[in-house]
Amino acid sequence: MAPLADDVAGYLKRRARWSAVEIAFWVFAFATIWLLPSKHLILTETAILALFALSLDLILGYAGIISLGQAAFFGVAGYFSGLVAKYGIINEPVVALLCSGLVAAALGFVTSFLVLRGSDLTRLMVTLGISLMLGELANRYSNITGGADGLQGVTIAPIFGKFQFDLYGHTGYVYCLTVLFICFVIARRIVYSPFGLSLRAVKGNALRGDAIGIPVKWRLVAMYTVSAGFAGIAGALLTQTTAFCSLDVLSLNRSADLLLVLIIGGTGYLYGGLIGAVIYKFMQDWISTMTPQYWQFWIGLILVVIVLVGRERIGAWNEGVRAALARLVAHLVARPAVLGSAAPDRN
Amino acid sequence: MPILETIGLEKRFGGIIAAQDVTLAVEKGARHALIGPNGAGKTTVINLLSGVLKPTAGRIVLEGRDITSLEPHERVRLGMARTFQINQLFLDLTPLETIGLAVAERLGAGVDWWRPVGSRSAVTDEVVEIVERFHLADVMHERTAILPYGKQRLLEIALAFACRPHVLLLDEPAAGVPEAERHELLATIAALPAEVTVLLIEHDMDLVFSFADRISVLVNGGLFVDGAPEEVARDPRVKAVYLGEELVERI
Numbered sequence: 001m002a003p004l005a006d007d008v009a010g011y012l013k014r015r016a017r018w019s020a021v022e023i024a025f026w027v028f029a030f031a032t033i034w035l036l037p038s039k040h041l042i043l044t045e046t047a048i049l050a051l052f053a054l055s056l057d058l059i060l061g062y063a064g065i066i067s068l069g070q071a072a073f074f075g076v077a078g079y080f081s082g083l084v085a086k087y088g089i090i091n092e093p094v095v096a097l098l099c100s101g102l103v104a105a106a107l108g109f110v111t112s113f114l115v116l117r118g119s120d121l122t123r124l125m126v127t128l129g130i131s132l133m134l135g136e137l138a139n140r141y142s143n144i145t146g147g148a149d150g151l152q153g154v155t156i157a158p159i160f161g162k163f164q165f166d167l168y169g170h171t172g173y174v175y176c177l178t179v180l181f182i183c184f185v186i187a188r189r190i191v192y193s194p195f196g197l198s199l200r201a202v203k204g205n206a207l208r209g210d211a212i213g214i215p216v217k218w219r220l221v222a223m224y225t226v227s228a229g230f231a232g233i234a235g236a237l238l239t240q241t242t243a244f245c246s247l248d249v250l251s252l253n254r255s256a257d258l259l260l261v262l263i264i265g266g267t268g269y270l271y272g273g274l275i276g277a278v279i280y281k282f283m284q285d286w287i288s289t290m291t292p293q294y295w296q297f298w299i300g301l302i303l304v305v306i307v308l309v310g311r312e313r314i315g316a317w318n319e320g321v322r323a324a325l326a327r328l329v330a331h332l333v334a335r336p337a338v339l340g341s342a343a344p345d346r347n
Numbered sequence: 348m349p350i351l352e353t354i355g356l357e358k359r360f361g362g363i364i365a366a367q368d369v370t371l372a373v374e375k376g377a378r379h380a381l382i383g384p385n386g387a388g389k390t391t392v393i394n395l396l397s398g399v400l401k402p403t404a405g406r407i408v409l410e411g412r413d414i415t416s417l418e419p420h421e422r423v424r425l426g427m428a429r430t431f432q433i434n435q436l437f438l439d440l441t442p443l444e445t446i447g448l449a450v451a452e453r454l455g456a457g458v459d460w461w462r463p464v465g466s467r468s469a470v471t472d473e474v475v476e477i478v479e480r481f482h483l484a485d486v487m488h489e490r491t492a493i494l495p496y497g498k499q500r501l502l503e504i505a506l507a508f509a510c511r512p513h514v515l516l517l518d519e520p521a522a523g524v525p526e527a528e529r530h531e532l533l534a535t536i537a538a539l540p541a542e543v544t545v546l547l548i549e550h551d552m553d554l555v556f557s558f559a560d561r562i563s564v565l566v567n568g569g570l571f572v573d574g575a576p577e578e579v580a581r582d583p584r585v586k587a588v589y590l591g592e593e594l595v596e597r598i
Contacts, residue, residue, distance in 0.1 A: 211423065214457060
């Protein structure tokens with residue numbers, strides 16, 4: 001009895017333990033603060049995109065809700081943080097960031113009821129429709145948002161009154177990376193908690209989820225709200241690091257690119273959004289220096305290849321690579337007890 | 348007082364009557380079997396009881412409380428859980444995670460979004476007990492999708508059992524299980540705790556007559572005969588619609 005009990009408790013906990021690969025990933029991410037100072041501007045964009053993609057992974061990878069409207073939350077929080085800074089309502093950036101996240105989460109909560117029912121296609125259309133409406137509202141009320149010219153005259157105060165944003169994006173990068181890390185840790189706790197497990201179960205089989213006492217609807221509402229909050233924080237980060245906000249924060253392009261980023265990185269293991277964002281940004285940077293106008297051709301080609309490789313499970317196209325990597329690491333480090341957790345979340 | 352009652356339960360799909368005037372009483376601690384030929388409406392009754400379908404007329408009362416309008420997950424919380432005729436499992440999870448999830452939900456940990464699943468000893472202790480009771484210890488780390496069919500059937504029941512139901516609805520638990528794995532499954536069902544009331548739907552007459560202390564026969568959506576196994580087996584009307592002569596002689 002006792003060994004089995006230990007085995008059960010150990011296994012259920014072990015999955016939530018940080019593995020060597022993950023620690024290495026974050027050590028490297030923070031090391032770029034000193035290693036790649038000349039790249040901080042693009043790294044800032046990457047960190048923001050990564051957080052945005054993480055928000056989509058929470059609903060797509062863990063709750064099975066597909067969305068083409070994640071930009072709605074990104075954009076609303078982006079404008080919110082710009083406006084509160086412009087009019088001096090909330091000056092301290094971290095407080096403004098949290099408030100922007102809450103605003104986006106509130107919008108997520110309200111709209112979640114629209115995406116609960118229906119198939120993937122209806123969800124795509126509803127989320128798309130909401131972000132289109134918001135985009136047009138921002139366009140219409142240009143006296144508030146600045147319309148097509150964007151929100152001008154935003155000045156962002158120093159973080160905690162101490163750290164001034166600089167032209168080279170050093171402060172901005174440290175800020176964004178730290179926020180990304182904190183949000184990641186929260187997301188990680190969520191997906192390995194009983195709540196996160198119940199969502200994975202519901203994603204796999206909602207009928208049975210209901211039949212073992214899970215209030216499916218409320219769980220989806222909760223996750224959608226959290227995801228919207230994360231997307232909002234990403235949007236606010238963009239406004240704060242650029243001291244600017246324009247209509248394209250709400251554009252369809254932004255939501256579509258996001259889906260692409262997540263599919264490149266793979267869904268349902270949390271790092272997909274992060275890795276996808278790095279690949280996407282650096283490919284964009286690299287290819288666009290060669291063919292400035294046509295770089296999306298290559299992104300399109302990669303998308304087609306990924307979808308053909310992954311077939312039905314496009315978000316899982318790199319599962320084999322992930323599993324092989326985990327085995328390799330397990331082999332190299334030869335500490336089997338801990339390394340069970342090195343295996344990426346299979347889902 | 349019966350633990351579970353239906354009063355004039357009816358379900359129509361457009362013009363088709365899937366169940367009509369089903370008035371059924373399941374006594375506390377009973378091993379009650381619901382039998383009937385294909386298409387008689389047995390699964391419809393289970394779907395109505397568990398809340399997957401809403402009745403067009405009639406009421407369902409569980410432990411004195413009217414649950415007719417409650418959602419499936421609310422009925423589970425009140426103490427009634429079901430299994431499915433066709434496995435409804437979480438294929439990407441392991442049996443351990445599956446049972447851990449159900450136990451965590453029941454203990455109210457399902458809204459906990461911070462601590463890992465395994466950090467509560469109340470959850471893990473109960474998971475251990477269920478894994479052992481349902482002979483799943485040797486496969487508990489496998490992905491559910493790759494388990495042998497018999498083990499999946501056991502997990503199907505274990506998952507409902509993990510909800511600690513007062514009333515357990517089993518929808519053809521032995522269906523499709525290969526002969527080699529059958530014994531383990533039937534023995535596990537027979538060993539379910541006496542205080543759990545079981546309503547069983549089954550085609551397999553060996554299982555029905557070895558297990559049930561009361562049998563209700565459903566024909567064309569309506570309740571036909573209701574009684575002790577010997578009475579039902581001898582009833583000429585039942586013989587006519589359903590049971591073979593051979594079986595009656597054996598009993």
